[in-house]
Amino acid sequence: MMRAAVIQFPGSNCDRDMAVAIRDITGADTSLVWHRESALPSGLDFIAIPGGFSYGDYLRSGAMAARSPVMQAVIAAAGRGVPVLGVCNGFQILTEAGLLPGALMRNAGIRFVCRKVGLTVENNQSMFTSGYAAGEKIHIPVAHHDGNFFADDATLDRLEGEGRVAFRYAEPVNGSARNIAGVLNDKGNVLGMMPHPERMIEAIQGGSDGRRLFEGLIREIA
Amino acid sequence: MKSRIFVTLKNGVLDPQGKAIHHAIEGLGFSGVHDVRAGRLIEIEHEPGLSKADLESMCTKLLANMVIENFEIEQA
Numbered sequence: 001m002m003r004a005a006v007i008q009f010p011g012s013n014c015d016r017d018m019a020v021a022i023r024d025i026t027g028a029d030t031s032l033v034w035h036r037e038s039a040l041p042s043g044l045d046f047i048a049i050p051g052g053f054s055y056g057d058y059l060r061s062g063a064m065a066a067r068s069p070v071m072q073a074v075i076a077a078a079g080r081g082v083p084v085l086g087v088c089n090g091f092q093i094l095t096e097a098g099l100l101p102g103a104l105m106r107n108a109g110i111r112f113v114c115r116k117v118g119l120t121v122e123n124n125q126s127m128f129t130s131g132y133a134a135g136e137k138i139h140i141p142v143a144h145h146d147g148n149f150f151a152d153d154a155t156l157d158r159l160e161g162e163g164r165v166a167f168r169y170a171e172p173v174n175g176s177a178r179n180i181a182g183v184l185n186d187k188g189n190v191l192g193m194m195p196h197p198e199r200m201i202e203a204i205q206g207g208s209d210g211r212r213l214f215e216g217l218i219r220e221i222a
Numbered sequence: 223m224k225s226r227i228f229v230t231l232k233n234g235v236l237d238p239q240g241k242a243i244h245h246a247i248e249g250l251g252f253s254g255v256h257d258v259r260a261g262r263l264i265e266i267e268h269e270p271g272l273s274k275a276d277l278e279s280m281c282t283k284l285l286a287n288m289v290i291e292n293f294e295i296e297q298a
Contacts, residue, residue: 060287067284096287103289106238150235150290175236 002028002221004046007074009035009065014051014087014198021198022048025214035068045221046083047074049090051143051196061104061146062092071097083127083217084190088144091182091192100185100192101159102151107144108175114143116206118170119181119195123163126184128191131216137170138209140195147194149176149183159183166191223270225277226296229286230261 004026006019015032022030031041035054040047055064065071071093078084078099086094094100107113116139121132132138151159156177159165167182174194182193197210231237237259244258264285266277277295286293 059285063284063287095289101289103287105235105290108236108238110238110242148236148238175238 002026002045002218003041003043004028004030004048005033005040005044006030006048006050007035007070008032008050009052009054009068009093011054011056012050012052012089014089014196017196018048018050018087018198021201021210021214022046025201025211026218028218033070035065035070038069038073040070040073040077044077044082046085046217047077049074049084049086049093050198051088051090054089054093057146060092060096062089062094062096065089065093066096066098075099078185078190081187081189083221085128085213085217086190086192087196087198088142088147088194091194092146094190094192099190100183101155102149102177102183104146104194105148105150105175106146107148112143112145113147113174114141116141116200117173117181117195119167120170122165122168123184125163126166126188126191127220128184128213128217129166130220131212139207140197140200140210142173142195144174144194147174147176149180149194151177156180162186164188167193167195223268223272224298225266225268225272226298227264227266227277227281227285228261228294228296229264229281229291230293231259232290232292235290 008015092104121136124132124134164184169179197213200207200210240259281293
């Protein structure tokens, strides 16, 4: 059976939604792991860093969580090739931890943005996006204050050239450079994205476009 | 002993908060302000023996995000 872990920080608030999505869609044995743990459960096939406001967004969003004990274990696991998905605050934590390039800054319009947005699947060759068609337009909600992706032009060119832009906003949402909504690491086993696929997994939530991310991932892992 | 660490956005990095503050300043009727950039001041009380290198290391490891920010250390 596939084994998954969802990391919980003080201030995480999408942890249980994420665990439900993973359990329901993939059937994985999914455990919640507290940030003070220095080791992860053994034999993990998948790690998710959920959304929320870890440490009250003190200093910078994700900055404190990125330095917590469990993240050392997550960094090591990512280095071994274990798939790691960071959503929203999870994306911020992954950039702060150095697992993904760039930084997530205050939304260009200052306001918190909370709505369903259109996304274009830019790369459907990754383990996280194989459930989608290349160029497909999907709808997934965002809910963030700091989702404005920034990286220098050389880094952005490299990300685009290497197919590491996984998702792009169909229209400007938060000022993100080149409308980038989700990026992959160089090996393709770490994905950070601001939109919340775990909030769009069945019709009662207004759509199920997030579901195929998890379905694609389990096919890739199996 | 106290050190003050100033964390500021790098040149060229857009500062939406600075822009909002600028608009608010103009809204209060002040004119002649060209630009506003917001940063962060962190004061650290420490032993006199703590080295500048240690303070710099704190900055690069935690206090500043070197992708978007610069820092300056002022030792009292």
